[in-house]
Amino acid sequence: MDAIYQLIHQYCPTMPDWLTLALIVFLPIAIVMGVFLTVFAFLTWVERKSLGRIQNRRGPNRVGPVGLFQPIADGLKLLTKEDIVPAAADKLVHFLAPVLVVVPAFLVLAVVPVAKGFVAVDLNIGVLFALAVSTGSVLAQFMAGWASHNKFSLLGAMRGVAQVISYEVPMVLAAVVVLMAAGTLSSVGIVEAQRGLTGWFVCKPWGLVGFVIFQLCAMAEVARTPFDLPEAESEIVAGYHTEYSGFKFALFQMGEYVAAITMGGITVTMFLGGYLGPGCDMPKYGWLISACWFFAKLAITVVINIWARGTWPRVRVDQLLAFAWKLLLPLSLVNIVAMAVWHFAPNKLVGWVESAVLLAVAIVALVKFNAGQSFEKRSYRFTT
Amino acid sequence: MSNILGKGLVEGLVVTAKNFVGSYFDGKRKYRMFNYQYPEERMKLPENSRTFPFLVYDGTPDQLRCTACKICESECPPQCIYIVKDSDANGKPLQRPRVFDIDTSVCMQCGICAEVCPFNAIKMDCDFERSAHARFDDLITHLPVLLKSNDYYHQIKSAEATRVDATRKPVKKPAAATAPTAATPKAPVAVAPAPAPINPMPTPSDISNEDERAAWQRGYQSAIGDGEIVWPPPVVVKKKEAGTKPEQSVTNAPSPAPSSGGAPWHDSGLDLAKRMEMAAGRALADKLMAAMAQLDCQACGFDCRGYAESLAAGATKDFSLCTPGEDATKNMLEKLLKEAGKL
Numbered sequence: 001m002d003a004i005y006q007l008i009h010q011y012c013p014t015m016p017d018w019l020t021l022a023l024i025v026f027l028p029i030a031i032v033m034g035v036f037l038t039v040f041a042f043l044t045w046v047e048r049k050s051l052g053r054i055q056n057r058r059g060p061n062r063v064g065p066v067g068l069f070q071p072i073a074d075g076l077k078l079l080t081k082e083d084i085v086p087a088a089a090d091k092l093v094h095f096l097a098p099v100l101v102v103v104p105a106f107l108v109l110a111v112v113p114v115a116k117g118f119v120a121v122d123l124n125i126g127v128l129f130a131l132a133v134s135t136g137s138v139l140a141q142f143m144a145g146w147a148s149h150n151k152f153s154l155l156g157a158m159r160g161v162a163q164v165i166s167y168e169v170p171m172v173l174a175a176v177v178v179l180m181a182a183g184t185l186s187s188v189g190i191v192e193a194q195r196g197l198t199g200w201f202v203c204k205p206w207g208l209v210g211f212v213i214f215q216l217c218a219m220a221e222v223a224r225t226p227f228d229l230p231e232a233e234s235e236i237v238a239g240y241h242t243e244y245s246g247f248k249f250a251l252f253q254m255g256e257y258v259a260a261i262t263m264g265g266i267t268v269t270m271f272l273g274g275y276l277g278p279g280c281d282m283p284k285y286g287w288l289i290s291a292c293w294f295f296a297k298l299a300i301t302v303v304i305n306i307w308a309r310g311t312w313p314r315v316r317v318d319q320l321l322a323f324a325w326k327l328l329l330p331l332s333l334v335n336i337v338a339m340a341v342w343h344f345a346p347n348k349l350v351g352w353v354e355s356a357v358l359l360a361v362a363i364v365a366l367v368k369f370n371a372g373q374s375f376e377k378r379s380y381r382f383t384t
Numbered sequence: 385m386s387n388i389l390g391k392g393l394v395e396g397l398v399v400t401a402k403n404f405v406g407s408y409f410d411g412k413r414k415y416r417m418f419n420y421q422y423p424e425e426r427m428k429l430p431e432n433s434r435t436f437p438f439l440v441y442d443g444t445p446d447q448l449r450c451t452a453c454k455i456c457e458s459e460c461p462p463q464c465i466y467i468v469k470d471s472d473a474n475g476k477p478l479q480r481p482r483v484f485d486i487d488t489s490v491c492m493q494c495g496i497c498a499e500v501c502p503f504n505a506i507k508m509d510c511d512f513e514r515s516a517h518a519r520f521d522d523l524i525t526h527l528p529v530l531l532k533s534n535d536y537y538h539q540i541k542s543a544e545a546t547r548v549d550a551t552r553k554p555v556k557k558p559a560a561a562t563a564p565t566a567a568t569p570k571a572p573v574a575v576a577p578a579p580a581p582i583n584p585m586p587t588p589s590d591i592s593n594e595d596e597r598a599a600w601q602r603g604y605q606s607a608i609g610d611g612e613i614v615w616p617p618p619v620v621v622k623k624k625e626a627g628t629k630p631e632q633s634v635t636n637a638p639s640p641a642p643s644s645g646g647a648p649w650h651d652s653g654l655d656l657a658k659r660m661e662m663a664a665g666r667a668l669a670d671k672l673m674a675a676m677a678q679l680d681c682q683a684c685g686f687d688c689r690g691y692a693e694s695l696a697a698g699a700t701k702d703f704s705l706c707t708p709g710e711d712a713t714k715n716m717l718e719k720l721l722k723e724a725g726k727l
Contacts (some may be wrong), residue, residue: 053407054400056417311400312393 005239012091028120032109039295040257041071048258052311074250079146081246083356087148089243093147098248100140101255105262107133111187112265115275115291119188126187127179129171130266134221137259138164139242141230144252148243156239158228159317165220166324171217173332174210177339178270187266191274200273205356206338209269209363213332215304220265220324225309232314264301272297326370334362417560428541431541434508435494436488436525438532445531449505450510452481453681456497461484464490465497477687484530488514489523502707504548510540649674658711668724669696675716677709698726 008020044291045060045068052059060067085094111126113119123129138161145157178201181187182193194200201207220227231239241252268274277293280286314324338355345351407417408516420427435454441448452469470482495508516522538545569612595632647670649659656675663674673692686694694700695717703717721727 050404056403056407057419058417058421061421307397307400310404311396321472 021279026234028118031108032114032120033106035114035293036106036258036261039261040254041066041075043257043261043302044074046302047125047309050306051310054307059279078250079247083246083248084243085242088149090094090149093143094243095248097147098244098251098255099141100143101137102251102258104133104136105135105255105258108262108266112262112269113188113191113274114265114294115287116280118140118287118291122188125185126351127175127190127266127270130187131168133174134259134263134266135164135168137255137274140255144244145240148240150243152236152238152242153240155236156232156242159232159236160223160240162317163223163227163229164265164321165275166321167217167220167227167328170213170324170328171198171221172216172330173329173336174213175270176332177201177206177210177335180336180339187269190271191276192274200271200276202271202273204342205352205359206273206342209331209335209338209359211267213328213335214267214271215301216328217324218260218267218301219305219308220320222259222263224305225259226315226373227320228299228313228314229317229320257271259296260305261302264298264305267301268294268297272300299312322370327366330366331362334359338362400553407447416605429510429512429540431510431543433510434493434498436491436493436509436514437486437495437497437506437513437530439484439527439530440505440507440534440537441531442534448480448531449503450481450484451503451505451681452480452484453677453679455500455502455679455681455708459496459500461494461496462490462492464488464492479681481527484527485524486530487524489519502710507537507541508677627679647673649688650678654678656716660716667696668720668726669693671720672696672717675713675720676706676708678711680710695721695726696724 005020005024008015008023044238048070049059060070063069063073085091108130110120110208111123111130113122126300136339141160142157145153145155145160148154167228178190181201182190184190198204202211217227223230229239231241236242241249274297275290275294277290280290280293282289338358341358342351342355345354439448439450451530452467454467454469455464457465457467464487466483466485466487468483470478472597493508495505532574534545534549537548620647649662650673651659654662659674659678660671663671666674669689671691672695673688676688676692678688684691684707691700691705695703703721704714705718706713718727
């Protein structure tokens with residue numbers, strides 16, 4: 001906001017106040033929507049290409065140079081497809097669900113600082129807002145599953161609700177560490193609290209553990225592949241969006257991908273130093289350099305998502321829930337204690353050692369405690 | 385240390401990362417990537433692959449190996465092959481098909497036709513681009529489409545084609561070189577030299593034996609099914625030039641013991657033992673004829689009756705000429721000839 005105001009003030013000082021105000025309000029929203037929708041479109045291309053390469057295929061390469069226009073072709077195709085509503089569906093809810101699933105994903109973008117001085121709304125409860133709103137998409141999922149009047153849809157929706165509720169808890173507890181360290185709920189404040197050579201929270205023991213927990217929970221929250229039970233293709237057709245076709249299906253896909261991007265943005269903001277990086281404070285092009293830093297870090301989370309999707313098979317429901325409640329939740333609680341130890345340590349070295357040892361012991365103990373329960377080996381009758 | 389939590393997860397990540405990077409840079413792997421960019425690249429199918437049958441010819445298309453013996457037609461499990469034997473202007477059957485259709489919408493690509501063909505005339509193709517616009521117009525492949533050169537066969541299945549070329553007996557087309565080509569300008573190849581008189585099929589009115597009637601009915605049914613064969617068959621007029629060639633003089637010579645009561649065994653649907661039983665007690669020529677494959681394929685240079693009479697008269701010594709009958713016929717002929725003291 002400040003950056004836009006300065007730009008207007010610098011290049012167009014005669015602009016009337018109401019136009020300046022309108023620009024300050026709507027320009028960031030337009031930019032954020034435009035940029036992230038473009039990112040979403042080409043993320044689908046990047047993901048399909050990367051998954052292809054992981055499987056020794058080429059991926060889409062027919063539309064445009066190296067298949068770059070594939071997302072456009074996909075969008076056009078989905079736009080022109082027939083929109084089917086099941087006869088037994090609850091028409092209104094069935095129609096509202098795909099709209100609602102996109103809204104939270106975009107709302108969260110409002111508090112993600114994309115560049116220095118560039119955040120759509122700098123709420124003083126930014127992180128709380130992000131965590132609260134991002135959960136809202138599960139409501140849309142359940143609406144879709146319920147309204148479709150299809151057992152696969154309902155199963156997928158139930159799984160989605162169970163999963164999101166379970167993973168929301170360790171996710172928020174992992175975020176608490178960051179809030180304790182930064183002393184603020186504002187997303188810009190959190191980023192600014194990570195200045196310095198090893199200032200990023202991920203460079204600290206509690207931050208590293210918090211980052212891993214948060215990233216895993218984010219993947220579960222947006223139903224990325226190791227945790228994609230709500231839409232498990234091999235089990236329940238397409239889960240809650242089984243009965244959606246055409247552009248409504250596209251909206252579900254869009255909601256999912258944009259949610260993945262925004263969760264990545266939140267992760268970057270909280271643990272990877274947001275837009276911070278060498279050159280982000282330069283007077284004239286600082287905003288551009290800091291934006292590049294932000295998107296480079298966002299790319300890391302995206303790579304983690306794609307790599308995990310290309311590698312790991314889907315977990316079972318019991319494994320999924322056991323992992324959240326028996327491992328991630330206690331670990332995130334211990335992590336808060338580790339943060340407190342760090343905070344009250346006499347100096348940094350002692351804090352490092354103490355919190356690291358505490359976390360290591362906790363991890364080993366939790367793994368021992370859970371061994372043989374959540375990840376038991378399956379036996380098959382007809383294999384040797 | 386082998387049970388560290390997440391070890392398997394990390395190993396999996398390493399595997400996928402290796403494949404990801406390897407798909408860009410590693411030229412040493414046998415398959416850097418698996419897909420063929422289809423319209424630009426085409427996979428060369430391995431030799432043992434097979435799609436639909438085709439007919440092999442040597443040199444030019446009229447030198448096709450097929451003698452229209454109809455073994456493939458009768459062996460084809462889904463009955464997708466349809467053959468009509470060619471004949472010249474006088475109704476004399478020729479050793480080649482006039483019509484050879486394969487319904488590729490019915491063909492199940494089993495390759496049995498290629499296995500049973502005694503002339504190595506029909507082989508399985510490797511062509512996988514056989515989509516068509518119309519089922520009945522385009523998927524029924526006719527002779528011009530089916531004909532492919534031996535060179536093409538070598539191209540797609542070089543090892544198999546070389547093996548076939550090495551083992552293939554030269555097709556017995558006796559006196560083809562001396563055949564009067566002027567008589568059949570459109571068909572320079574495979575003109576049967578001498579019209580061995582085709583045994584007129586018995587008409588229902590003169591059949592008294594029940595077995596014979598059944599045999600005739602089977603034959604009539606197959607003839608009706610063809611839709612091409614008219615009944616009664618065109619009467620073959622004995623040519624005036626009969627006797628100008630040694631074989632002709634032999635085939636036209638009276639048999640030592642003229643057959644009587646037709647040839648009820650002349651039905652390729654019967655097996656050898658049944659045919660021999662039918663011919664039991666008949667003249668040598670009849671017994672010999674019953675041992676043939678009953679296809680009148682003329683691979684030996686005669687029809688079945690002509691070859692039998694030629695053998696019985698001693699004009700032809702080689703009893704191994706009945707290719708469709710394979711070893712069973714050959715052994716039976718040898719046995720019969722030995723019993724008759726002809727060997």
